[in-house]
Amino acid sequence: MAEARKPIVNPKNLDLDHWRQGSFFECRDASFGMLLGLDNLGVSYGEVPPGKSGCPFHNHHVEEELFVILEGEGTYRFGSERYAVGPGDVLAAPAGGPETAHHLINTGTVPLKYLAISTVAATEICEYPDSGKFLAKTRRPGEAKASFRFIGRAPSTADYWDGEPGV
Template identity: 55%
Template sequence: MSKGFKPVVSMGDLDLEPFSQGAHYASSDAGVSEALRLTQLGASYCEVPPGKAACPFHVHHVEDEMFVILEGSGTYRFGDTRYAVAAGDVLGAPRGGPAYAHKLTNTGDTTLRYLAISSRSDTDVCEYPDSGKFLVASRKSLGFERRFEYIGRKSEGRDYWEGEDSAD
């Protein structure tokens, strides 16, 4: 075992990193997987203030996600349906197409606290149905930082053979 590594983490000891973007997105997150040195299972502790969401409506094509609501309440948009959720609820977000797209928004009066848990792959494709965007990303093996990331729109696509006239 590595010197100094402890396979137990307390939520209160995690260093939260605040994030905000525009009027609708804000959260403070901490990497549970990183603290526990997990490489195939993703887990983050998230705190979202009232009226905000941590991320846009999206779906992963490779990774499954699950959210465990610890405190607070919100609305879970899943595909074409919205669900009221509260502490004690467990939410599933299977990988797939737009029918599995999801977004968790704090619609309560207090901070929404939850664990976001996912399978972890070296490469993933994430689709954003509301904006028509997609993200392709890969991670370094056994690492947590991304080594490649591209965000685009389907409408910007190229023909497979474009630029491939080289004889080399």
């Protein structure tokens, strides 16, 4: 019999993963959608220190995201615009091209705390306009981790038939 899941999670009780990358990216966060029994909706809680961002500027081709600011102040970089955000603000990140690229930057003096909610697609392509990278990933139903994940840049292309036997 499958383990019964409790339909309630309080972010205060989550075991947060603390990570840093370089001098600008840092976050304490945890994903907990699956703890709630959600297979097609991603939910996470994040805390970003002052002067930092929790992720690179990126856009999704398939998945949509929504952020709810709980505490702190920041800047929501969205496409070519920047918006001041604070407690109670709800931020949309619809699927699309670079015009929907986004990330949060903590411009305040205390940790920026937020909930992130997203659709969970089996296959996704993300672009990173600042660095020219892309991410391709896919996952099998019911699995949290991607079964295929590739990050690269697009200056190299190949014909559909390139390298195939007999061509």
